Amino acid sequence: xxxxxxxxxxxxxxxxxxxxxxxxxxxxxxxxxxxxxxxxxxxxxxxxxxxxxxxxxxxxxxxxxxxxxxxxxxxxxxxxxxxxxxxxxxxxxxxxxxxxxxxxxxxxxxxxxxxxxxxxxxxxxxxxxxxxxxxxxxxxxxxxxxxxxxxxxxxxxxxxxxxxxxxxxxxxxxxxxxxxxxxxxxxxxxxxxxxxxxxxxxxxxxxxxxxxxxxxxxxxxxxxxxxxxxxxxxxxxxxxxxxxxxxxxxxxxxxxxxxxxxxxxxxxxxxxxxxxxxxxxxxxxxxxxxxx
Amino acid sequence: xxxxxxxxxxxxxxxxxxxxxxxxxxxxxxxxxxxxxxxxxxxxxxxxxxxxxxxxxxxxxxxxxxxxxxxxxxxxxxxxxxxxxxxxxxxxxxxxxxxxxxxxxxxxxxxxxxxxxxxxxxxxxxxxxxxxxxxxxxxxxxxxxxxxxxxxxxxxxxxxxxxxxxxxxxxxxxxxxxxxxxxxxxxxxxxxxxxxxxxxxxxxxxxxxxxxxxxxxxxxxxxxxxxxxxxxxxxxxxxxxxxxxxxxxxxxxxxxxxxxxxxxxxxxxxxxxxxxxxxxxxxxxxxxxxxxxxxxxxx
Numbered sequence: 001x002x003x004x005x006x007x008x009x010x011x012x013x014x015x016x017x018x019x020x021x022x023x024x025x026x027x028x029x030x031x032x033x034x035x036x037x038x039x040x041x042x043x044x045x046x047x048x049x050x051x052x053x054x055x056x057x058x059x060x061x062x063x064x065x066x067x068x069x070x071x072x073x074x075x076x077x078x079x080x081x082x083x084x085x086x087x088x089x090x091x092x093x094x095x096x097x098x099x100x101x102x103x104x105x106x107x108x109x110x111x112x113x114x115x116x117x118x119x120x121x122x123x124x125x126x127x128x129x130x131x132x133x134x135x136x137x138x139x140x141x142x143x144x145x146x147x148x149x150x151x152x153x154x155x156x157x158x159x160x161x162x163x164x165x166x167x168x169x170x171x172x173x174x175x176x177x178x179x180x181x182x183x184x185x186x187x188x189x190x191x192x193x194x195x196x197x198x199x200x201x202x203x204x205x206x207x208x209x210x211x212x213x214x215x216x217x218x219x220x221x222x223x224x225x226x227x228x229x230x231x232x233x234x235x236x237x238x239x240x241x242x243x244x245x246x247x248x249x250x251x252x253x254x255x256x257x258x259x260x261x262x263x264x265x266x267x268x269x270x271x272x273x274x275x276x277x278x279x280x281x282x283x284x285x286x287x288x289x290x291x292x
Numbered sequence: 293x294x295x296x297x298x299x300x301x302x303x304x305x306x307x308x309x310x311x312x313x314x315x316x317x318x319x320x321x322x323x324x325x326x327x328x329x330x331x332x333x334x335x336x337x338x339x340x341x342x343x344x345x346x347x348x349x350x351x352x353x354x355x356x357x358x359x360x361x362x363x364x365x366x367x368x369x370x371x372x373x374x375x376x377x378x379x380x381x382x383x384x385x386x387x388x389x390x391x392x393x394x395x396x397x398x399x400x401x402x403x404x405x406x407x408x409x410x411x412x413x414x415x416x417x418x419x420x421x422x423x424x425x426x427x428x429x430x431x432x433x434x435x436x437x438x439x440x441x442x443x444x445x446x447x448x449x450x451x452x453x454x455x456x457x458x459x460x461x462x463x464x465x466x467x468x469x470x471x472x473x474x475x476x477x478x479x480x481x482x483x484x485x486x487x488x489x490x491x492x493x494x495x496x497x498x499x500x501x502x503x504x505x506x507x508x509x510x511x512x513x514x515x516x517x518x519x520x521x522x523x524x525x526x527x528x529x530x531x532x533x534x535x536x537x538x539x540x541x542x543x544x545x546x547x548x549x550x551x552x553x554x555x556x557x558x559x560x561x562x563x564x565x566x567x568x569x570x571x572x573x574x575x576x577x578x579x580x581x582x583x584x585x586x587x588x589x590x591x
Contacts, residue, residue, distance in 0.1 A: 017560075050559065053380045057558040078385040089380035090305055091371060098302050106293030106384055 006180055007153050008052060009187035010201050013061035015047055015208030022047050025061070027204045027214040032108060033181040034175065036196030036217065039206040045189040048206070052187070055081055063237035065153065077107055086158035086218060088138035092131030092161055095165045096124060099145065107149035118144035119135045135162050141218050147178060154178065160195055168192070172199050181286035193276035197221075203276060217276070224279050225259040225271035228252070237266060244285045247292050255282030296386065296394035300366045311363025318357055319413065322462050325349040326420055350421045354429060358436045361406050365444045366398040369451035370460070377561060378455075388555040392452070396548060399444060403437045428526075431533040438540040443468075445547040452554035455562040482521070490514030 008029040011139065022044045029035040039045050048176050050098060051054045054070055063070045079267055090099060096119055104110045119126060123142040124133075139159060146154055154175070160168045176199055185227040196203060197217070204214040213220060224256055227237070234245060234252040241262055245254035255278065256262040259271050285291045301308075317548040326349065328334040329342050337345075371379040381391060410433060419423040446467060450460035490510035529536070 010323075053383050055379060055558065055561045075387055076383045078383060081383065083380065083381070083383040085376070087376055089376040091368075091375045091377055093303055093306075094299075098299075100297045101304070102299045105293075105298065106386075 004064075005031060007033075007066060008035075008187055009062075009064040009067075010048070011050065011062040012050070013051060013063060013217055014164070015051060015056065015060050015076070017047075020044070022051075022209045023211075025206065025209075025211045026284075027183055029187050029200070030076055031185055031292075032179065033201040034179060034186040034188060036200035036208070037187060037192060038193055038196060038203060038204045038276065040191060040284060043206045044209045046157055047205060047209075049155055049187070049189055053081070055154060060081075060275055079149070080152040082149070082151035082154050082155070084139075084142045084146050084156040084159040086161055088133070088142060089131060090130050090141075095127055095129050096126045096141065099141075103145060104148070106196075109150040111148055111150070114145070115144055115148035118147060123171055127258075136164065136167050139163055140171070142168065143174065147174065147204075152183050152185065154184070156186070156188045156190075158189055158191075160190060160192060164227065169194060178288075183213075191280075193280060197276050200243050205280060207284055212286075213279070220279070221274065221276070223258055223260075225262070226274045226278060226282075227254040227256055227266075227269050227271050229254070229269060233269065239289060244282045244288060245290050246282070246285075246291050253281075255279065293386070293394050293397070296381075296391060297398050298369055300395055300398045303368045303371060304366045308364055311360050314363065315357060315360045318360070318565045319353065322349050322353045322417070323420065331540060346421055350417065350423050351416050355432070355436075357410065358455060361403065361410075361440050362444075364402045365407060366395055366402065367444055367448050367451075368394045368395070369448050370457050373455055373457075375449065376378060377426045382559065388552045392448075392548060392551045395448060396445070396544075399441055403441055407433055407437050414470060431537075435529075435533060435536055435540070438537055438544070442540050445544050445551070449547045449551045449554065475501070486517045489517050497525065514544070563573050 006028040010028070011026050011253055013022060015159075020042070024190055025044070025048055027035075037045050037048070042077040048058065051058045052065065052070070065073070065077060065081065069092070070077075094102075100112050100115055103115075104112060119141075121138075122144060124137055124141055126143065130138065130141065139162070143159065146156075160171060163171070172195060175186055177186075179186065188196065188200070200217050202215060203217045203220055205212045224243075227234075227242070228251060229237075230249075234254060237254065241256060243255040243257055245252050255274065256271060262269070325334065325345060329346050334342055334345055369378075372381070411430060412427055412434075415425055417423075447460070448462050450463040451457075454460045454463060487510060490513040493513035494508040494510045495505045495511075501507075510575050
């Protein structure tokens with residue numbers, strides 16, 4: 001593994017299915033950071049992640065992990081990658097003890113001690129078959145397994161979906177611990193934007209197979225804002241200056257992507273700070289322009 | 293590769309335990325028959341019946357128990373697909389050769405152990421039943437073991453190729469049916485040959501003796517040709533068992549590489565069957581969600 005700046009580099013990734021196209025996606029996950037990958041269901045997050053993990057083959061584009069092209073690099077690079085999926089990918093007949101025996105011989109850096117410590121921390125039984133685990137237990141088990149072989153890159157596809165807030169919070173803290181080591185990076189796809197707001201350094205937003213925004217989370221949140229105004233004031237705003245607008249009975253909320261310049265241009269307008277969830281909502285409706 | 297081999301054996305452990313129990317249970321039954329022939333009710337029968345019972349029991353043990361070998365074979369591809377382990381496996385530091393190789397090594401090791409064990413048990417049973425241990429027992433065990441390995445490899449290939457239980461079952465069932473029908477047709481055509489030759493010989497003998505053509509039954513002459521064929525077949529197997537083993541091994545190798553190639557295809561090379569599609573949450577979510585999105589389905 002040569003010295004690298006970005007844990008993941010994606011350039012012009014495209015993949016076509018009947019009725020869906022992932023269209024020229026490009027973004028980077030800097031080393032030592034956590035990237036939140038957000039989008040609706042069916043936006044293309046899983047497709048992108050599957051392409052990174054070589055589960056599916058991209059039609060075109062380049063994907064580099066740790067600076068190496070995934071098409072030509074050998075399987076040994078996977079020693080340093082951990083994947084967590086939205087469904088438990090282990091046989092129901094396995095239990096944690098058996099899984100430890102399996103993965104101990106799979107990953108060179110596997111630590112049974114770390115794995116069982118995580119199991120204890122998550123209060124997961126060691127000898128119970130996975131078929132009897134609840135969804136939350138299955139997710140915690142996956143995360144325990146993912147964090148037990150000193151992986152440098154953690155890729156998670158909707159890993160926290162379906163978990164209660166207490167468990168999600170606990171897991172997010174663990175991810176922050178994981179990132180204490182600057183060699184570690186995380187790519188985390190989710191539509192629970194509140195989680196990403198808590199821990200993500202950068203964010204990539206994808207919708208209907210197209211990349212809409214990518215960049216540092218704080219910069220994105222800083223540059224975007226929501227204009228709350230009356231219908232009359234809204235009419236005075238040029239439609240090209242807004243992403244989209246939610247028309248209500250008592251007023252209009254319009255998303256702008258450049259707060260500073262809009263603030264200068266329309267001096268009377270109040271532009272409130274926004275959240276990733278609002279950004280997602282307004283961008284998803286960008287084609288409609290006005291929606292309720 | 294050790295990890296995957298352990299996983300293969302661990303997932304199959306219940307079936308292996310049942311097969312062990314079945315083997316020893318049937319062995320016990322054979323021993324009980326022998327004990328009954330020596331000390332029990334079978335001893336009360338006439339000598340011919342006792343010898344017949346012992347012969348059937350002995351050969352049932354030697355050849356019949358070979359079918360329990362199938363229970364020891366590892367084939368978890370279907371289970372891997374169902375649990376999505378097949379997807380997770382793609383994120384592990386293994387090549388496709390290692391993944392398929394792990395199953396093949398597990399099966400080869402299992403069959404080798406069973407081959408040695410059954411040979412030893414047969415030797416013991418020969419002493420118990422006072423029967424002769426023939427050399428051909430060993431090459432029959434070998435051929436049968438290889439055949440089971442071949443059949444299992446074919447089934448595994450079907451699952452790797454189609455990634456769907458129903459399609460795989462259809463494929464390998466079709467192969468076995470074709471094989472069975474081929475053998476059946478071969479027997480029928482050979483049977484026709486026996487009948488024709490038998491009839492010719494019966495008519496020729498009757499003609500030589502100046503008797504009517506239908507004096508002798510063709511069956512008496514047919515049996516000679518059947519015996520001749522069986523002898524030739526037995527000789528062929530005895531002399532060329534290594535060739536049969538080689539051919540089976542070559543087909544197994546072919547299936548190995550075909551399985552590796554099938555496994556190497558990306559996960560979306562084969563669309564999952566409808567009942568497996570879960571539009572909301574799926575490792576194949578890219579299919580379900582994108583199809584749903586394309587059709588305008590809202591979550």
